Amino acid sequence: MNIARPNLIPGYPHFLHGGDYNPDQWLKSPEVIDEDFRLMPLAGCNMFSVGIFAWTTYEPSEGKYRFDWLDSIMDRMAAAGNRVVLATPSGAKPAWLSQKYPEIRRVNRQGLREPYSDRHNHCWTSPVYREKVHSINEQLATRYKGHPALGMWHLSNEYGGTCYCDLCLASFHAWLEDRYKTLDALNDAWWTGFWSHTYTDFSQINPRDDAVDGLLVDWLRFHNWQLIDFMKAEMVPLRAITPDVPCTTNFMGLHYENWYSEIGKHIDLIADDQYPAYDGDSPNLVRDAVGISFKDDLYRNILPGKPWMLMESCPESPQWRHPMRIKQPGLHLAEMIQAVAHGAEGTCYFQWRKGRGGMEKLHGAVVDHVQHENTRAFQGVAEVGAALKTIEPALGSTVQAEVAFLFDWESRWALGSTNGPDIVGWGSGVNYEEGVIDHYQAFWELGVPVDVLRPEDAFEKYRVVVAPRLFMMHPGFAERVRAYVADGGTVVFDLFSGIVDSTNRCFLGGWPGDGLRGVFGVWLEEFDGLHKGQTKQCLSEGAMLPSAFSARHHCGIVHLEGAEALGTYGESFYAGHPVATRHRFGSGNAFYWAAHVEVDAYRSFYAALVAELGIAGTLPEAPPLGVLASKRSGSEGEFLFLINFSGESQAVAVGEGWSSLVGPAPVEGTANLARFETAVLRR
DSSP states (O other): OOOOOOOSSTTOOSOEEEEEEOGGGGTTOHHHHHHHHHHHHHTTOOEEEEOTTOHHHHOSBTTBOOOHHHHHHHHHHHHTTOEEEEEOOTTSOOHHHHHHOGGGBOBOTTSOBOOSOSSSOBOSSOHHHHHHHHHHHHHHHHHHTTOTTEEEEEOSSSOOOOOOSHHHHHHHHHHHHHHHSSHHHHHHHHTTTGGGOOOSSGGGOOTTOTTOHHHHHHHHHHHHHHHHHHHHHHHHHHHHHOTTSOEEOEEOTTOSSOOHHHHGGGSSSEEEEOOOOOOTTOTTHHHHHHHHHHHHHHHHHHSTTSOEEEEEOOSSOOTTSSSOOOOOTTHHHHHHHHHHHTTEEEEEESOSBOOSSSTTTTSOOSBOTTOSSOSHHHHHHHHHHHHHHHTGGGTTOBOOOSEEEEOOHHHHHHHHHSTTTTGGGTTTTHHHHHHHHHHHHHHHHHTOOEEEEOTTSOOTTSSEEEOTTOOBOOTTHHHHHHHHHHTTOEEEEETTSSOBOTTSOBOSSSBSTTTTHHHHTEEEEEEEEOOTTOEEEEEESSSSSOSEEEEEEEEEEEEESSOEEEEEEOSSTTTTSEEEEEEEETTEEEEEESEEEOHHHHHHHHHHHHHHHTOOOSSSSOOOTTEEEEEEEETTEEEEEEEEOSSSOEEEEOOSSOEEEESOOOBTTEEEEOTTOEEEEEO
């Protein structure tokens, strides 16, 4: 059943297209602002984020406000039929505020109060800062309540960072006491007898102590609680004064510290800052595209039934990319339509116009320093704007998936905080992401749609649940997996799934733990970490895997306890041990990967699995390697998105009944895509 979603901006049925606009930086050049309003419709732009870093312009001194310039911008936007995503300015505080109230400046990991510098450098806990943020937000909400240009609120900018001041540490200790109630419970959960770390008072707990990995995970949990608490405080005057205006904030992809699948539950829609900066000469282009698709599928599912958008991207190259590569023809349209293919309903940029100075004066923008529309970047943005207008019937349509992936920030933190199997990416979760996305790439290459969920989300409706690297098991999760498989579901784990409990303590009784050893029919005895570039040959025991393939990064030694081997190691002292297994449990199947293997092997396995279960792909057959195929369905029909990331021309069999909205029309059921070309078809 296709259920239409609401629009990003209530009552504004258009794909949003525009970007960060900083007229406050050009108030001494009104002719530049006039030129902006001439250029906006030429680029096909209809939405602009305003005021993100404008606090000093709003409030040049304490309690003295100046909004006349913003009044003019808001009125001109309304007259042009555009919408404004009006930002709260807490992401960059004024120098006068920092000077007068030093407590609002963060204390760094070394215990030193930071000077006024950079941005995102406020204390999350400071009552003074919260009061000042509330005051400026209240001023904005009161002044622009009911304004026809006001489309949504943009909360701060890329929330992030850590403060170790006394206020924040006291808040952390109170959070721990609320979570664990007693020191005995905390000491037990963190296994603090190690290195004599048993605490006798909550005030003794230092989040900068890397010896206790349970502490490291809880500090990241607290960071996100603190961030959410600050964000909710920001919204208080906005919710009270403009209750019908949605609130969002811009996320940063799969940023390690920020638990976006949790933060997102507290806002009205999801917005991301996406900077793949696709390099047409890179041998990793397809892999980069796979990673972006994975992130997009995750963002689509944080708030089910609601649309999401790109708040920032770049039509050229971000100035912090090294090397700064300009985008080859076709890749900018591909990047924007890729997000739409995965459910986005807005594609916007940082920024509209390049500034003349500062750290980002060379950052790609819609309007270059030459200040006219006759640039490749501007014309590329106009091409996207025209494409979004053409595919507007797809608004509200959704991606339908029968496969769920579980992506767990807490497992990522637990694995990244554990000094051991993830040592290559210790403290970053690098191996967590790579392990999950290797499995996902197989589905991407097969053209099989996927929803990316968190473990606590309902997964029972899906035919297949894939949970590699699900290092941490939360209370009740194993029972849900057991019931799901027994009732006919199919689940996939790997050697790093089911290792620790919710406090990062290892399970006793063998892995996968928490009672799942019987569900998967295996016992994992040991991990073997391989050298960089080292592989181990593996051999198939049946039709689901290639006859020979390679394991890399990590190999696990497992013993069969009712499962059957789908493949075995072909070398080393563990030759003959299973590398992949299947256990028929109840009415379902539990698959287990004992090693991290090459993507080709995953693709072979999942191709056989979806064929066995009768799960349909987006196309009649798998697309050529390197071609993204995604489909959205809604009340206005089906919409097929094809993007050729392969670097060479490809013929894609799409079947009959499709007409072209963007790109080449199919001929006799085949869409022929040039290098980096995009097609959007409708049926």
